[in-house]
Amino acid sequence: MREQKVLSTGGFPTIALRPARGKLISFEGMDGSGKSTQIALLASELRRFGISVVLTREPGGTPLGETIRALLLDLNNRGIHPTAELALMFASRAQLVAKVIEPALRRGEWVLCDRFVDFSEAYQGGGRQLGSEIVLVMHQALLGGLTPDLTILLDHDIAESVPRARTRSITTEGKENRRLENESRLFFKRVQQTFRQIAARDKERVFVTDAMGPIDVIHDEIVSEVARLVFS
Ligand SMILES: Nc1ncnc2c1ncn2[C@@H]1O[C@H](COP(=O)(O)OP(=O)(O)OP(=O)(O)O)[C@@H](O)[C@H]1O
Numbered sequence: 001m002r003e004q005k006v007l008s009t010g011g012f013p014t015i016a017l018r019p020a021r022g023k024l025i026s027f028e029g030m031d032g033s034g035k036s037t038q039i040a041l042l043a044s045e046l047r048r049f050g051i052s053v054v055l056t057r058e059p060g061g062t063p064l065g066e067t068i069r070a071l072l073l074d075l076n077n078r079g080i081h082p083t084a085e086l087a088l089m090f091a092s093r094a095q096l097v098a099k100v101i102e103p104a105l106r107r108g109e110w111v112l113c114d115r116f117v118d119f120s121e122a123y124q125g126g127g128r129q130l131g132s133e134i135v136l137v138m139h140q141a142l143l144g145g146l147t148p149d150l151t152i153l154l155d156h157d158i159a160e161s162v163p164r165a166r167t168r169s170i171t172t173e174g175k176e177n178r179r180l181e182n183e184s185r186l187f188f189k190r191v192q193q194t195f196r197q198i199a200a201r202d203k204e205r206v207f208v209t210d211a212m213g214p215i216d217v218i219h220d221e222i223v224s225e226v227a228r229l230v231f232s
C-alpha cells in the first residue's frame with residue numbers, strides 16, 4: 001500500500017491509504033497456443049492469494065469491443081483491408097484500456113490480458129505485412145504507450161497451432177474460428193517470427209515459454225515469473 005498525505009479539516013495531517021497500482025500481464029501466442037488455458041490457471045492461483053484479478057480478451061472486453069469482435073469475425077468481412085483491421089483492433093483496445101484496464105490498475109487490481117499490443121504487431125504488422133512501426137506509433141498515440149509489466153509468450157511450432165485451434169473450435173467456440181482456418185501457413189510463419197522478434201527486442205518484459213510442454217509445467221513457469229515480478 002502506498003501512503004498519501006492529506007490535510008484533515010482540523011489542520012493536522014492524516015494518512016489516507018491508496019492502493020498500490022495493480023499489475024498488467026498480457027498473454028500472447030498464436031491461435032490455439034494455450035493462452036486461455038494458462039490465463040484461467042494463473043487467475044485462480046492469484047485469487048487464492050487474495051489478489052483481485054480482472055480478465056480481458058481482445059478484440060472485445062467492452063460492449064464496443066465485443067461489437068468490433070463480431071465485425072472482425074464476420075465471414076462477410078473477410079476482405080477487410082489490413083489497415084482497417086488494425087484500426088478496429090486499436091479502437092477496441094483503446095476502449096478496453098480507458099474503461100477496464102486503467103481503472104482496474106488504479107484500484108490495485110491485476111489485469112490479465114488475453115492478447116494486447118504485441119498481438120497487433122505480430123498479426124497486422126508481421127502477418128499482414130504492415131510492419132511494426134505503424135503499430136508502435138498507434139500504441140503511443142492511442143494508448144499513451146501503456147505497456148504490460150510482464151508478457152507471457154506461448155511460443156510453439158506453427159504446425160501445432162492450427163490443429164489445436166481447430167480442436168478448440170469444434171469443442172467450444174464453434175464457427176468463430178472458421179476464418180482462422182482460411183489463413184495461410186506463410187501468414188502464421190510471419191506471425192510467429194514477429195512474436196519472436198518482439199521477445200528478442202523486449203527481453204525484460206517478455207517471458208517466452210515453450211507452449212508444447214505439459215499444461216502444468218507451463219503454469220509453474222508462469223507462476224515463477226509472476227513471483228519474480230512481485231518480489232523484484
Ligand atoms: N500445453 C498444452 N498441451 C496440450 N494441449 C493444450 C495445451 N494448452 C492448451 N491445450 C489445449 O489446446 C486447445 C487450445 O487451447 P486454448 O484455448 O487455451 O488456446 P488459445 O491460445 O486461447 O487459443 P485462441 O487463440 O484460439 O483463443 C484446448 O483444447 C486446450 O485444452
Ligand SMILES: [Mg+2]
Pocket residue numbers: 035036037114
Ligand atoms: Mg483463447
